[in-house]
Amino acid sequence: MKRKVIVAALASAGLLMLGSAQAATEIQWWHSMGGALGERVKAIAAKFNASQKDYTVVPVYKGSYPVSMTAAIAAFRAKNPPHIVQVYEVGTATMMAAKGAIVPVAKVMKDSGEKFNPKAYLPTVTGYYTDMKGNMLSLPFNSSTALFYINKDAFKKAGLEPVAPKTWKELRAVAEKLKAAGQQCVYTTSWPSWVHIENFSAWHNVPIGTLQNGMGGLGTKFEFNSPLHVRHIQMLADMAKQGLFVYAGRTSQGDAKFAGGECAMFTGSASAIGGIKKAGKVDWSVNFLPYHDDVKGAPQNSIIGGASLWVMAGKPKADYKGVAKFLAFLSLPDTQVEWHTGTGYVPITMAAYEQTRASGFYAKNPGFDMAVKELTYKAPTANSKGLRFGNFVQIRDVIKEELEAAFSGKKTAKAALDDAVKRGDEILRKFQAANK
Amino acid sequence: MEKRVVFRSAWLPYLLVAPQIAITVVFFFWPAVQAIWYSFLLQDAFGLKTQFVGLQNFVTLFHDPHYLQSFKITAVFSVLVAGSGIVISLVLAAMADRVIRGALAYKTLLIWPYAVAPAIAGVLWAFMFAPSIGIVTYALKKMGVDWNWVVNGEQAMLLVVIAAVWNQISYNFLFFLAGLQSIPRSLIEAAAIDGAGPTRRFWSIVLPLLSPTTFFLLVINIVYAFFATFGVIDATTQGGPAGATQILVYKVFYDGVKAGDLGGSSAQSVVLMFIVITLTVIQFRFIERRVQY
Numbered sequence: 001m002k003r004k005v006i007v008a009a010l011a012s013a014g015l016l017m018l019g020s021a022q023a024a025t026e027i028q029w030w031h032s033m034g035g036a037l038g039e040r041v042k043a044i045a046a047k048f049n050a051s052q053k054d055y056t057v058v059p060v061y062k063g064s065y066p067v068s069m070t071a072a073i074a075a076f077r078a079k080n081p082p083h084i085v086q087v088y089e090v091g092t093a094t095m096m097a098a099k100g101a102i103v104p105v106a107k108v109m110k111d112s113g114e115k116f117n118p119k120a121y122l123p124t125v126t127g128y129y130t131d132m133k134g135n136m137l138s139l140p141f142n143s144s145t146a147l148f149y150i151n152k153d154a155f156k157k158a159g160l161e162p163v164a165p166k167t168w169k170e171l172r173a174v175a176e177k178l179k180a181a182g183q184q185c186v187y188t189t190s191w192p193s194w195v196h197i198e199n200f201s202a203w204h205n206v207p208i209g210t211l212q213n214g215m216g217g218l219g220t221k222f223e224f225n226s227p228l229h230v231r232h233i234q235m236l237a238d239m240a241k242q243g244l245f246v247y248a249g250r251t252s253q254g255d256a257k258f259a260g261g262e263c264a265m266f267t268g269s270a271s272a273i274g275g276i277k278k279a280g281k282v283d284w285s286v287n288f289l290p291y292h293d294d295v296k297g298a299p300q301n302s303i304i305g306g307a308s309l310w311v312m313a314g315k316p317k318a319d320y321k322g323v324a325k326f327l328a329f330l331s332l333p334d335t336q337v338e339w340h341t342g343t344g345y346v347p348i349t350m351a352a353y354e355q356t357r358a359s360g361f362y363a364k365n366p367g368f369d370m371a372v373k374e375l376t377y378k379a380p381t382a383n384s385k386g387l388r389f390g391n392f393v394q395i396r397d398v399i400k401e402e403l404e405a406a407f408s409g410k411k412t413a414k415a416a417l418d419d420a421v422k423r424g425d426e427i428l429r430k431f432q433a434a435n436k
Numbered sequence: 437m438e439k440r441v442v443f444r445s446a447w448l449p450y451l452l453v454a455p456q457i458a459i460t461v462v463f464f465f466w467p468a469v470q471a472i473w474y475s476f477l478l479q480d481a482f483g484l485k486t487q488f489v490g491l492q493n494f495v496t497l498f499h500d501p502h503y504l505q506s507f508k509i510t511a512v513f514s515v516l517v518a519g520s521g522i523v524i525s526l527v528l529a530a531m532a533d534r535v536i537r538g539a540l541a542y543k544t545l546l547i548w549p550y551a552v553a554p555a556i557a558g559v560l561w562a563f564m565f566a567p568s569i570g571i572v573t574y575a576l577k578k579m580g581v582d583w584n585w586v587v588n589g590e591q592a593m594l595l596v597v598i599a600a601v602w603n604q605i606s607y608n609f610l611f612f613l614a615g616l617q618s619i620p621r622s623l624i625e626a627a628a629i630d631g632a633g634p635t636r637r638f639w640s641i642v643l644p645l646l647s648p649t650t651f652f653l654l655v656i657n658i659v660y661a662f663f664a665t666f667g668v669i670d671a672t673t674q675g676g677p678a679g680a681t682q683i684l685v686y687k688v689f690y691d692g693v694k695a696g697d698l699g700g701s702s703a704q705s706v707v708l709m710f711i712v713i714t715l716t717v718i719q720f721r722f723i724e725r726r727v728q729y
Contacts, residue, residue: 066694070693070694070696073481073482073696076482076483077482077483094481094696097480098480098481098482098484099484100482100484101482101484240587246584247584247586247587248567248568248586249567249586250586250674250676253567253568253586256568256569257568260568260569262568391695391696391697393694393695393696394691394694394695394697397690400676401676401677401678401679402678404587404676404677404678405678407587408587408588408589408677408678410589410678423502426496426500430478430496430697430700433478433487434478434479434480434485434487435480435485436485436487
């Protein structure tokens with residue numbers, strides 16, 4: 001059975017190759033967009049392929065983010081990398097340090113003479129993927145940010161005005177009322193480190209680490225054990241103890257708890273909107289993240305999550321012209337508008353955002369512009385441009401582990417964050433030593 | 437008198453074992469040697485920069501309290517998996533051995549789980565016990581148990597142990613059943629005539645005669661708990677929460693494959709290799725002395 005499938009796959013691949021025997025150069029694009037998002041990716045590639053004859057972009061679904069990143073690294077070691085690979089934001093510093101394995105997007109565009117204006121992109125989005133000299137290293141593809149959702153029905157049931165609390169103080173007061181009214185799961189979150197450490201820091205304009213959150217060099221050290229961070233995590237731990245906060249897991253598990261109507265309040269990715277709409281179980285609203293109102297300058301702006309496209313080195317020179325053409329195609333307002341309105345991810349250029357607004361899409365689909373609004377709430381500072389830490393894949397898991405220890409009451413917030421900083425610094429030093 | 441088969445040709449025996457030797461060298465020795473070599477290196481994920489760092493990777497490892505914690509977790513996990521796996525399957529085998537009607541159906545059903553891949557077993561159990569949608573969770577909540585292994589370490593451990601044991605019971609069951617059936621009826625009948633009850637017969641006759649099987653299974657189950665349960669953990673807890681189910685082999689995979697730290701991961705596999713060599717040596721000494729064949 002398996003063999004038959006393989007034979008069939010090979011045969012059809014062979015046919016495809018015969019079909020495109022017009023010497024169109026193939027561009028391999030490895031991505032991690034499964035399901036409906038994967039269909040969108042295929043549609044984009046098909047549109048590009050139809051728009052010209054010289055290049056064929058072949059999108060290949062390589063599995064989850066860590067899997068496709070690992071696959072690309074292994075392929076590079078085996079000297080057969082794809083042209084383009086989609087890497088999630090936490091892998092950014094690792095990719096960036098791999099000089100010789102990647103080609104900066106700015107260079108790809110310049111070498112092939114493709115029109116490219118870095119200023120056209122949203123600064124909070126590209127800032128994440130740009131080096132200190134202002135060169136864009138990878139092209140943002142799917143970017144979201146952390147947002148705050150409420151279940152209006154649950155609010156009404158508890159006799160509350162169905163308006164989202166703006167501050168954590170208000171949220172806690174509302175949470176107590178919801179609990180008293182019999183709400184089982186009051187508040188939950190997806191992506192605990194991304195929401196409660198990374199975005200939390202940017203939103204309150206406090207550093208995650210030294211040297212502009214690591215953007216200034218490999219010698220960065222973590223600073224997310226400040227009194228403000230400790231206070232926030234301790235508050236969550238206390239809420240967990242009182243039954244006001246339910247820990248859902250390390251990734252997007254919180255999405256389902258909210259979409260299914262189990263939890264009344266939820267912080268998660270902007271891309272959760274799609275799932276919530278599709279489930280259609282709750283009357284919801286999406287809002288800015290809550291903040292601590294006694295912190296000066298808060299709220300600032302939030303930072304992105306998602307992934308960007310990296311161009312790998314080691315392919316025939318002529319191929320890069322096609323890569324540049326494709327990246328330029330991806331940045332076109334039409335492509336961006338389609339991607340943005342179809343998926344909920346933010347558009348990466350100002351032009352695409354304006355075009356979407358002008359089309360009246362936001363009036364019909366409230367909430368879709370919330371991510372862009374939050375990302376651009378204020379001009380980004382050194383603390384809110386993004387972050388760049390080596391081996392952050394590993395470090396983020398360390399942070400989640402320590403948060404779990406705090407939320408389950410095994411450690412105090414202070415001890416957990418101190419340990420997370422200590423362990424994180426050790427990993428940073430190792431990365432620094434390996435990339436001297 | 438010993439029976440000896442002698443090949444007439446000098447090279448034929450070597451030729452016959454050559455494929456096996458080749459497989460062993462390519463898939464076992466070569467990677468093992470590479471692991472040892474890499475454990476002395478510090479390398480970035482892409483292999484662009486490599487430095488020789490001597491024993492640095494090992495020093496870092498043994499200064500990491502989480503690595504030491506992982507030892508403890510692995511010990512607890514293996515004892516639980518091997519222990520409960522053996523006991524449960526022995527009970528099942530003893531009962532299946534006595535069944536007369538429909539024995540084949542019982543046996544088939546008991547062997548069934550072995551056909552399920554560990555990762556799938558993990559997903560299966562994770563679904564049933566999922567904190568918000570699991571059917572068992574629902575039942576537990578009704579009984580007033582706050583089941584959330586995403587944050588509760590003990591519950592997470594319980595879940596991976598259940599999934600791992602369930603997957604292995606069939607294998608143990610098969611061997612125990614075969615072992616039970618090879619015990620001469622005459623011995624048991626003789627004991628019965630002498631007035632020994634079923635319990636007494638089990639403890640004094642059946643169990644000692646099963647000791648080679650039990651011992652063999654102990655070795656296999658510990659190896660299973662050490663290495664093959666990796667799929668179960670990856671599919672359910674991924675080592676969490678707060679490292680509560682982070683067994684050694686999972687950490688090797690995580691650091692090497694997911695985190696791209698080949699040096700640290702190789703150092704861990706070298707340590708693991710030594711643990712297994714030591715365990716095997718101890719076990720074989722033990723076999724020769726204690727077990728009655």
